[in-house]
Amino acid sequence: MDRKMSRRSVLITAGAAGAGVALGAAGYTLNSLNNHHTSGTQTSAGQNAIPFYGTHQAGIATPAQNNLHFAAFDLLTTSRDDVRALLQIWTDAAATMTSGQPLGEGAPSLTAPPADTGEALEYGPENLTITIGFGPTLFTLNGQDRYGLAARRPDALIDLPPMPREELDPDQSGGDLCVQACADNPQVAFHAVRNLARLARGIAVMRWSQLGFSRTASTSTGQETPRNLMGFKDGTDNLKAEQTALFDKYVWVHEPAWMQGGSYVVTRRIRMRIEAWDRDILGDQEKVIGRYKVSGAPLGQTREFDPVDLNAKGPDGTPVIPLNAHIRLAIGDGTIKILRRGYSFTDGMDPQTGELVAGLFFIAFQQDPRTQFVPLQMRLAQEDALNEYIVHVGSAIFACPPGVQEGGYLGQMLFDG
Amino acid sequence: MRRFYVFLLLALTLVLALSACGSSSGGAAKATVPAATQRPTSTTVEEITINVYDNYFDPQTVIVPAEQPVGVTFINKGANVHIVEILGLFEETPLQPGQSKRFILVADPHPYKMYDEIYVSKGMVGSYIGGTNAAQATPTGSPPATIQAAIQAYLAYVQNQANQLVENTQTFTDAVLAGNLDQAKALFAPTRQYYERIEPIAESFGDLDPQIDARQNDVPAGQWRGFHEIEQALWVQGTTAGQEQYARQLLADVQELNIRVASIKLTSLDIIEGAVALLDEASSTKITGEEDRYSHTDLSDLAANTEGSQAAFEEFANYLNQKDAALVNDVEAKFQAVEAAILPYRRGSGFVAYNTLTPDQTRPIAQALDAAAEALSKVANELPPN
Numbered sequence: 001m002d003r004k005m006s007r008r009s010v011l012i013t014a015g016a017a018g019a020g021v022a023l024g025a026a027g028y029t030l031n032s033l034n035n036h037h038t039s040g041t042q043t044s045a046g047q048n049a050i051p052f053y054g055t056h057q058a059g060i061a062t063p064a065q066n067n068l069h070f071a072a073f074d075l076l077t078t079s080r081d082d083v084r085a086l087l088q089i090w091t092d093a094a095a096t097m098t099s100g101q102p103l104g105e106g107a108p109s110l111t112a113p114p115a116d117t118g119e120a121l122e123y124g125p126e127n128l129t130i131t132i133g134f135g136p137t138l139f140t141l142n143g144q145d146r147y148g149l150a151a152r153r154p155d156a157l158i159d160l161p162p163m164p165r166e167e168l169d170p171d172q173s174g175g176d177l178c179v180q181a182c183a184d185n186p187q188v189a190f191h192a193v194r195n196l197a198r199l200a201r202g203i204a205v206m207r208w209s210q211l212g213f214s215r216t217a218s219t220s221t222g223q224e225t226p227r228n229l230m231g232f233k234d235g236t237d238n239l240k241a242e243q244t245a246l247f248d249k250y251v252w253v254h255e256p257a258w259m260q261g262g263s264y265v266v267t268r269r270i271r272m273r274i275e276a277w278d279r280d281i282l283g284d285q286e287k288v289i290g291r292y293k294v295s296g297a298p299l300g301q302t303r304e305f306d307p308v309d310l311n312a313k314g315p316d317g318t319p320v321i322p323l324n325a326h327i328r329l330a331i332g333d334g335t336i337k338i339l340r341r342g343y344s345f346t347d348g349m350d351p352q353t354g355e356l357v358a359g360l361f362f363i364a365f366q367q368d369p370r371t372q373f374v375p376l377q378m379r380l381a382q383e384d385a386l387n388e389y390i391v392h393v394g395s396a397i398f399a400c401p402p403g404v405q406e407g408g409y410l411g412q413m414l415f416d417g
Numbered sequence: 418m419r420r421f422y423v424f425l426l427l428a429l430t431l432v433l434a435l436s437a438c439g440s441s442s443g444g445a446a447k448a449t450v451p452a453a454t455q456r457p458t459s460t461t462v463e464e465i466t467i468n469v470y471d472n473y474f475d476p477q478t479v480i481v482p483a484e485q486p487v488g489v490t491f492i493n494k495g496a497n498v499h500i501v502e503i504l505g506l507f508e509e510t511p512l513q514p515g516q517s518k519r520f521i522l523v524a525d526p527h528p529y530k531m532y533d534e535i536y537v538s539k540g541m542v543g544s545y546i547g548g549t550n551a552a553q554a555t556p557t558g559s560p561p562a563t564i565q566a567a568i569q570a571y572l573a574y575v576q577n578q579a580n581q582l583v584e585n586t587q588t589f590t591d592a593v594l595a596g597n598l599d600q601a602k603a604l605f606a607p608t609r610q611y612y613e614r615i616e617p618i619a620e621s622f623g624d625l626d627p628q629i630d631a632r633q634n635d636v637p638a639g640q641w642r643g644f645h646e647i648e649q650a651l652w653v654q655g656t657t658a659g660q661e662q663y664a665r666q667l668l669a670d671v672q673e674l675n676i677r678v679a680s681i682k683l684t685s686l687d688i689i690e691g692a693v694a695l696l697d698e699a700s701s702t703k704i705t706g707e708e709d710r711y712s713h714t715d716l717s718d719l720a721a722n723t724e725g726s727q728a729a730f731e732e733f734a735n736y737l738n739q740k741d742a743a744l745v746n747d748v749e750a751k752f753q754a755v756e757a758a759i760l761p762y763r764r765g766s767g768f769v770a771y772n773t774l775t776p777d778q779t780r781p782i783a784q785a786l787d788a789a790a791e792a793l794s795k796v797a798n799e800l801p802p803n
Binding site: 162164165166167273275276278279280281284351352353354355388 | 634635636637638690693694697700701704705707776777779780781783784787790791793794797798
């Protein structure tokens with residue numbers, strides 16, 4: 001007697017046509033995606049939409065939005081063509097989603113899973129940006145040249161060295177690829193990464209992900225400085241998008257050619273010892289940071305944007321801003337500048353202590369981590385008074401390639417060049 | 418034992434003239450003054466001999482009665498020329514091989530650094546300590562009712578802990594140097610308690626805490642030393658071999674700490690902030706099990722942090738009772754709750770291995786620590802401005 005075919009087996013045998021994308025040996029088709037260059041759908045450059053195409057990827061110089069969904073992925077495939085295909089699909093999907101359009105084309109079919117997961121349907125662009133990066137392990141993993149790209153790995157794309165006091169969880173660190181989705185609306189940011197992850201099934205798996213619920217930096221002079229979860233204004237002294245000359249010097253990469261107009265991103269999941277911080281007296285909190293808590297002014301000054309005077313001494317001859325205050329060590333001699341673009345996070349409770357798992361998902365873009373993030377963090381890790389109240393538990397570095405024009409895809413110069 | 422220390426104890430208010438047998442107490446290693454060093458011509462002056470070898474002192478730690486003359490004879494029993502000094506008591510003095518020299522020294526009641534000019538950077542250091550009654554581990558008697566008296570009482574507590582740290586570290590490092598693995602492992606956690614009770618004081622000196630207490634990933638590779646470096650050898654490699662240099666360095670570092678503690682100045686706010694910091698230390702670092710990751714003796718450290726915090730608080734209790742008795746009661750009740758939380762894990766004078774506790778068991782300890790620290794943090798506001 002024939003076994004009745006189950007509904008599930010019917011779907012599988014019906015094949016991939018119209019049901020999404022099958023990659024790899026079976027080839028792939030783009031036509032199930034909304035190819036918006038030809039469909040005539042308007043890319044709304046109107047309210048709350050950040051243009052996807054350009055010299056640089058959006059989401060770097062873009063004024064920081066309030067919600068983050070960041071994810072690192074690991075590639076399962078050994079085929080360079082598969083990786084290229086994934087990047088093409090991701091590029092098109094990102095262009096669609098950042099214009100506020102759902103994925104998929106034509107009327108949805110009842111016998112196919114929806115092309116777009118749907119939770120962002122009524123939302124507009126919500127200033128969504130999607131930024132993609134390549135980790136060191138895309139190029140070499142355990143000494144192997146995975147996709148014939150090892151020779152093109154930039155020298156600046158280093159393996160971050162071990163740093164004092166960090167307690168990195170390998171499961172929260174690293175990754176072959178990253179996706180940073182930022183938006184005014186958390187559902188829109190979540191939706192972006194979720195859909196890219198779905199499009200990658202069979203080619204790449206998610207390695208770790210991080211939601212962020214409040215920006216902890218101002219990246220534009222038009223933005224008010226937000227507060228991080230320590231209650232202090234964060235990002236007062238950040239590079240700002242309007243400072244285009246400084247961006248050219250400190251953020252945008254100029255070589256090699258495939259990275260020109262890109263940037264290196266370092267992410268650090270920084271857990272705050274919230275309970276201990278909350279019982280620290282205000283005067284000590286301010287000495288640890290080097291600013292007044294409410295106004296954000298540097299110690300000894302009045303207003304948030306008053307210049308930081310590291311040489312100021314009090315009546316007893318001791319420095320007004322203590323020698324191990326965070327802002328003093330962050331400034332150093334003034335030669336290291338990075339673009340901070342981080343987010344607050346909480347992931348619930350630590351079962352070992354009953355304490356909050358919360359802190360700052362630190363994101364920094366720079367031209368060269370070897371001369372920027374690494375020496376800066378080495379200095380902080382050794383001397384910062386803030387170290388009593390934080391611990392770095394996750395870490396990653398990615399090369400974010402330059403922007404693309406219509407018809408191109410992110411990383412094209414690397415894969416095709 | 419290759420090294421031993423001479424320990425002369427006296428009661429707080431009495432000065433005893435020692436007889437030919439000498440006397441000793443405290444610590445694990447006892448020594449009597451050998452009859453050979455007694456000089457019949459000066460029965461009222463205590464006599465000590467310090468042998469100088471290549472390149473170390475024996476005894477390395479000497480505790481003498483403070484504020485009275487003590488005859489100290491250095492004998493160079495090595496093949497090298499040695500230039501010895503006790504900083505603050507006599508100037509650098511060269512000794513040829515075989516040469517001896519006697520000094521009459523009157524020590525104030527604090528530690529002095531003893532060293533060889535030539536070999537100090539190789540660790541040829543010792544401690545010459547003018548001592549009072551060092552046996553107290555906890556504050557006794559009625560805590561004083563004024564801020565100044567409270568500060569003085571706490572400083573005395575810290576000095577006492579530092580003195581005992583030196584003694585206990587001496588015994589611990591002796592065991593390491595003698596290759597006595599089991600004894601070294603037994604002494605590791607009890608020795609550390611004297612450090613953990615006063616850790617914020619050590620941290621205030623900057624370089625000493627990493628030298629004494631760093632975990633492997635706290636410092637750049639090649640710079641790791643101190644208790645945890647030795648801990649790894651004892652528990653992971655199961656050996657004392659190769660640890661001689663680290664043992665000597667550790668002893669020198671706690672001796673240095675002891676000396677610096679003698680001249681520390683603290684305000685009442687410093688002390689109360691330090692008391693909160695001790696509970697922060699317990700609830701941030703010890704509770705994760707990452708402090709003593711090889712021996713799993715974290716509960717011993719955690720208990721010591723709590724004891725040190727409570728000791729600091731208790732010095733101010735009488736003063737604070739005049740301002741906010743309800744707060745004092747609250748803080749004391751919360752300290753008792755911490756003790757109740759760790760009590761099930763005590764075994765004799767030690768504790769169960771920390772890695773045997775589940776999150777359901779560690780969580781109440783952490784929560785009790787947070788509650789105690791939160792209450793204690795309110796005390797700062799009751800202190801007078803400095």
